[in-house]
Amino acid sequence: MAENSLSFKGTKAQEEELMAVIAKNKDLPGALLPVLHEAQEIYGYLPIEVQQMVADGLGISLSEVFGVATFYSRFSLNPKGKHQISICLGTACYVKGSDKILEKVEEKLGIKSGECTPDGLFSIDSCRCVGACGLAPVMMIGEEVYGKLTPKEVGAILDKYINEEGGKQ
Amino acid sequence: METVNLKINNIPVEVPKGYTILQAAKAANIEIPTLCYLKDINCIGACRVCMVEAKDKNDRPMRGLLAACVYPVEEGMQVFTNTPAVIKSRKTTIELLLSTHQKKCLSCVRSNNCELQKLALEYGCDEDRFTSEDAIYEIDEQSPYIVRNNNKCVNCMRCVAACKNVQTVSVIGAIRRGYQVHVGSPFDKSLNDSPCVGCGQCIVSCPVGALTEKSDEDRVWDAINDPEKVVMFFTAPSIKATLGESFDLPIGTNVEGKMPAAIRRLGEGVKAYNMDFTADLTIMEEANELIQRITTGGTLPMFTSCCPGWVKFVEHYYPDFIPNLSTCKSPQAMFGAVLKGYYAQKTGIDPNKMFVVSVIPCTAKKFECTRPQLRSGDGDYDDVDVALTTRELARMIKRAHIDFADLQDEDYDLPFDKASGGGVIFGATGGVLEAALRTAARTLDGDFKKIDFEEVRGPEAIREVTYEVAGIPVKVAVTSGLGNARKILEKIKKGEADYQMVEIMACPGGCINGGGQPLQSDSVRNYVDYKALRSKALYDQDKTSAFRCSDESPVCKMVYDEFFEAPGKEKAHKYLHTSYVERGNKMN
Numbered sequence: 001m002a003e004n005s006l007s008f009k010g011t012k013a014q015e016e017e018l019m020a021v022i023a024k025n026k027d028l029p030g031a032l033l034p035v036l037h038e039a040q041e042i043y044g045y046l047p048i049e050v051q052q053m054v055a056d057g058l059g060i061s062l063s064e065v066f067g068v069a070t071f072y073s074r075f076s077l078n079p080k081g082k083h084q085i086s087i088c089l090g091t092a093c094y095v096k097g098s099d100k101i102l103e104k105v106e107e108k109l110g111i112k113s114g115e116c117t118p119d120g121l122f123s124i125d126s127c128r129c130v131g132a133c134g135l136a137p138v139m140m141i142g143e144e145v146y147g148k149l150t151p152k153e154v155g156a157i158l159d160k161y162i163n164e165e166g167g168k169q
Numbered sequence: 170m171e172t173v174n175l176k177i178n179n180i181p182v183e184v185p186k187g188y189t190i191l192q193a194a195k196a197a198n199i200e201i202p203t204l205c206y207l208k209d210i211n212c213i214g215a216c217r218v219c220m221v222e223a224k225d226k227n228d229r230p231m232r233g234l235l236a237a238c239v240y241p242v243e244e245g246m247q248v249f250t251n252t253p254a255v256i257k258s259r260k261t262t263i264e265l266l267l268s269t270h271q272k273k274c275l276s277c278v279r280s281n282n283c284e285l286q287k288l289a290l291e292y293g294c295d296e297d298r299f300t301s302e303d304a305i306y307e308i309d310e311q312s313p314y315i316v317r318n319n320n321k322c323v324n325c326m327r328c329v330a331a332c333k334n335v336q337t338v339s340v341i342g343a344i345r346r347g348y349q350v351h352v353g354s355p356f357d358k359s360l361n362d363s364p365c366v367g368c369g370q371c372i373v374s375c376p377v378g379a380l381t382e383k384s385d386e387d388r389v390w391d392a393i394n395d396p397e398k399v400v401m402f403f404t405a406p407s408i409k410a411t412l413g414e415s416f417d418l419p420i421g422t423n424v425e426g427k428m429p430a431a432i433r434r435l436g437e438g439v440k441a442y443n444m445d446f447t448a449d450l451t452i453m454e455e456a457n458e459l460i461q462r463i464t465t466g467g468t469l470p471m472f473t474s475c476c477p478g479w480v481k482f483v484e485h486y487y488p489d490f491i492p493n494l495s496t497c498k499s500p501q502a503m504f505g506a507v508l509k510g511y512y513a514q515k516t517g518i519d520p521n522k523m524f525v526v527s528v529i530p531c532t533a534k535k536f537e538c539t540r541p542q543l544r545s546g547d548g549d550y551d552d553v554d555v556a557l558t559t560r561e562l563a564r565m566i567k568r569a570h571i572d573f574a575d576l577q578d579e580d581y582d583l584p585f586d587k588a589s590g591g592g593v594i595f596g597a598t599g600g601v602l603e604a605a606l607r608t609a610a611r612t613l614d615g616d617f618k619k620i621d622f623e624e625v626r627g628p629e630a631i632r633e634v635t636y637e638v639a640g641i642p643v644k645v646a647v648t649s650g651l652g653n654a655r656k657i658l659e660k661i662k663k664g665e666a667d668y669q670m671v672e673i674m675a676c677p678g679g680c681i682n683g684g685g686q687p688l689q690s691d692s693v694r695n696y697v698d699y700k701a702l703r704s705k706a707l708y709d710q711d712k713t714s715a716f717r718c719s720d721e722s723p724v725c726k727m728v729y730d731e732f733f734e735a736p737g738k739e740k741a742h743k744y745l746h747t748s749y750v751e752r753g754n755k756m757n
Contacts, residue, residue: 048356052755061333062756063342066355070345077356 008049017042018050022057031058032068036075045076081116081123083161086140090129097151098137102126104151105139108158121165122158175246190221190237190248195696201250202259202288204266204325204376206238208695211330211374214239216323217262218288222249234258260292268299270377271320277378278564284376284690285323306351312361313539314383314532315372319351322379328352328371335677336651338482340365352379355756362757364485366651368478368675369532369558369684382532382685385555386565392524392554393436399518402432403442403504403585404528407596407680408559410706411530414687415563416573421702423710426578431566432528433579443581444527445588447500447507448595448604450728451475452719454497454745455601456609457736459670463641468492470646470661470668473601475499477537478675478684480749482651487658488751496746498543500595501527501534505552506545506744507585511732520546526555528562530596530683533675545744558685589722590714597704598649598679599625599632602672606636606645607718614639620717625672626708628701631657633668644668650677678704 021038025031035058039050046069048062055062069075087093087102102124106112109122116123132138135147139154146157171186175193182197194201205216214236223231226245234255237248249255267289274280289296306319326343329352333339340363344353354363372380392398413422429441455473462471474480474495483490498506504527509520527534534556537543545552557565566573580586591604603622610617617638624634631648646668648657654673660666676683678700689699711717719725733741 048756051355061339061342062355063329063333063339067342067344071343 008047010043010049014042015053018053019057022054026058032060032065036065036069040075045079047077047079076114078114078123079116079120081121083122083141085122085124086127086130087113087124088128088130088132088136088138088140089126090133092129092133093137096136098139098149100151101137101139101149101154104154105158108155121162173242173244173246175242175244175248177248178250179247184242186242188242190223190235190240190242191219193242194221194237194248194250199250200692201237202291203238203691203695204284204288204323205327206695207327207330207374207691210335211325211327212238213326213330216266216325218259220255220258220262222252222255223247256292259288260294263288263292263294264296264298266323267294267296268301270296270323271318272296273321277321278381278384278560279378279688282688282690283378287690309353309359309361310383311359312365312367312383312536314367314535315360315365315369316381316383317353317360318379318381319353320379321377322352323377324350324352325376326352327374327376328380331370331374334652336366336368336370336675337655338364338366338368338486338651341371358756364752364754364756366478366481366485366675367533367536367684368651370676372532372684373682373686373688376691382558382561383535384561385535385557386561388555389524389526389557389565392526393439395524397522398524399438399440399522400436400524400526401440401442401508402526402528403444403447404428404432404562405444405501405530405596405680406448406593406600406707407530407683407686407703408528408562409710410596410681410703411559411686412563413574414689415560416566418574420689420693420697420699421706423706424573425710426580427573427576429581430576430579431571431573432562434571435565435569440582442504442585443588444500444504445592445595446585446722446724447503448475448592448601449589449719449722449725450503450507450745451497451500451595452591452601452604452608453725453729453736454741455495456605456612456719458495458497459605459609460612461737463643463669470666470671471495473605473670473672474747475595475601476533476674476676476680477531478533479651479654479673481533481536481752482654482675484749484752485754486655490658490661491749491751494749496748498745498747499534499537501529501537501553501556502540502543502747503745504585505538505543507728509550509552510545510744511728515731521548521550524555525553526557527553528557528559530559530680530686531556531676532558532684534685540747542747542749559683559687560685563687584727585724587715587722587724589719590711590717591719592722593714594707594711596680596707597626598674598677599627599647599672600679600707601674602645602647602670604719605670605672606638606643608720609643610636610638611718611720613641626704633666643670645670645672647672649674649679651675653677681707 025035051065055065113124113126137149139146172183173186174183177194177197180197184193184196201219204218219237220234221237224247309317332341392400409425413424432441472493513520538553538556594600602625606622625647630653633646635642635644681703682700
């Protein structure tokens with residue numbers, strides 16, 4: 001499994017928030033799942049540092065925490081980028097070739113689905129049906145929807161975001 | 170006791186309420202095949218091999234097939250274990266398992282001793298009925314003791330249960346879900362990056378070839394074939410009680426005479442020494458250390474330190490207790506120091522040319538060999554070059570085509586041949602403490618007559634006894650299995666126990682059930698008390714030993730007279746004692 005390439009940048013405030021969540025849930029049966037949910041809310045993802053804090057706080061092994069964190073697709077081991085790319089792999093988009101779109105995005109950014117670029121700018125995820133089947137294949141970047149895409153158009157769309165960022169610097 | 174009446178394959182049985190179908194069937198002498206089930210360790214009903222058909226008390230078919238290992242019996246129930254539907258289900262389940270299994274059976278160390286292979290044969294499975302993606306998992310062989318090949322794993326979770334439920338170490342777990350599920354350490358790191366203690370209970374729990382020891386056989390063969398090297402084997406106390414199993418002898422057969430005979434036949438000039446001697450030597454030092462600690466106000470309780478899995482457990486998880494660990498090296502490490510220290514000087518053999526091989530019941534001993542704290546000489550060599558598990562020695566004997574079962578008994582090589590009964594019982598839980606008590610009691614009170622400290626033996630998880638020796642009450646405790654060890658440590662931490670000495674072995678039952686011992690399949694582990702049979706071989710030998718206390722050992726007397734002077738003296742300390750390090754309990 002690909003590990004995130006970004007170093008952990010948790011703050012003291014985040015840690016205190018997590019400790020409060022652990023203290024609140026500690027003695028409840030099945031505390032791990034709600035604690036992981038809130039931990040992801042706090043940090044945006046579940047890196048090893050956060051999972052270790054959860055394990056220590058609940059008095060269970062890191063193996064157990066990691067097992068649960070990787071069982072549910074809702075949990076992410078990688079941080080999300082500033083621009084979250086979501087490519088629909090639902091039936092309609094898939095038959096219209098959205099797998100090729102995903103491939104192209106992965107190739108262009110040099111990361112796989114579920115990962116985040118080292119500069120923290122983009123993360124890629126796949127999703128199941130955004131409810132815009134008429135526009136298949138569909139890609140979302142943040143709240144922006146790009147429909148009836150072809151792999152050829154992908155490069156230019158991503159460049160727009162990259163250039164925007166460059167302009168600011 | 171409340172009982173339940175039911176029929177299994179039309180045979181009426183009456184069993185205690187709460188029994189599973191599997192247990193009830195066994196009571197009717199019907200065995201139901203299992204794969205993920207391991208008595209007292211893993212009971213999760215996951216693999217679906219033990220499925221049976223059943224009717225309820227009103228003769229109505231029960232819905233679907235039932236997992237016998239977890240389904241409790243019901244009054245008036247009728248169970249059918251071999252119907253066409255059952256057979257078809259089991260066959261398909263096994264074929265599905267085979268579809269993702271790396272079928273390199275010809276070269277697998279578990280060939281002929283593989284539970285999946287046995288099931289596939291029994292049910293006439295076609296290993297190619299279902300095809301799947303190719304094997305994709307990287308083999309983890311970074312640790313010095315355990316190799317994991319997940320391409321052969323059947324996800325039964327027996328290793329995970331042994332690590333978590335029995336040892337409470339929990340450095341492996343199930344990762345991901347569905348087709349991607351696999352067993353590994355957190356964040357898919359190597360076992361070597363985890364606070365694993367190396368006990369190997371995962372290996373002896375594995376039904377297939379997914380877990381094996383890191384083999385050192387080739388290094389030993391190379392040394393045997395190197396005319397420059399003097400190859401010296403010594404065998405740990407428990408090996409004599411288990412090695413025979415690898416050659417189809419009944420569990421509990423004592424092969425102490427065949428063992429040195431076989432080792433000598435591995436190559437010209439190969440020596441076969443008796444490690445029970447350094448068990449005696451350990452007792453000489455440890456009994457002295459205990460008396461010192463008691464009389465001079467040292468740290469108590471003193472913990473035994475012969476078990477490398479236990480020592481590593483303390484270093485990782487309970488570093489505050491490091492001062493409680495006896496500073497005595499383990500018998501393996503002492504033997505290395507005796508050979509490359511004392512014996513090299515006595516005989517003039519260059520320690521660089523000695524190739525010292527211990528045969529041990531243990532995977533953690535492979536790690537122990539590499540501890541820098543155990544180097545007693547100034548040269549660039551470990552005192553023990555290689556630690557071989559019982560299984561590895563058996564494989565070497567097989568490769569050399571030695572007819573083990575028919576070998577005539579031979580003695581160990583001089584001068585490290587004789588040992589006391591106390592040295593022999595080191596291999597079973599309670600043995601080290603009993604041997605220490607024998608010698609400590611005689612040292613403190615010359616008239617002390619008790620030899621058999623039966624209270625510290627036996628099957629209870631934790632044994633606590635107080636003995637009166639020379640007017641001093643000596644409070645001791647014994648346990649095995651790291652889950653039990655944790656209970657004792659927590660008790661001491663809370664100030665609820667005031668023992669003087671505690672013996673702890675990482676593996677349940679002690680070395681006779683070590684992670685390097687011959688593998689027994691689920692059909693043995695679930696129904697036979699193999700630990701008791703193996704222990705009995707050691708206690709029987711103790712009873713008939715020429716001498717039973719370590720302090721009577723002529724070999725110990727020789728090494729003290731010629732070299733170490735006396736227990737606890739400066740030279741003894743340099744060669745026979747060691748130190749420990751704090752390791753941290755997190756992933757690297």
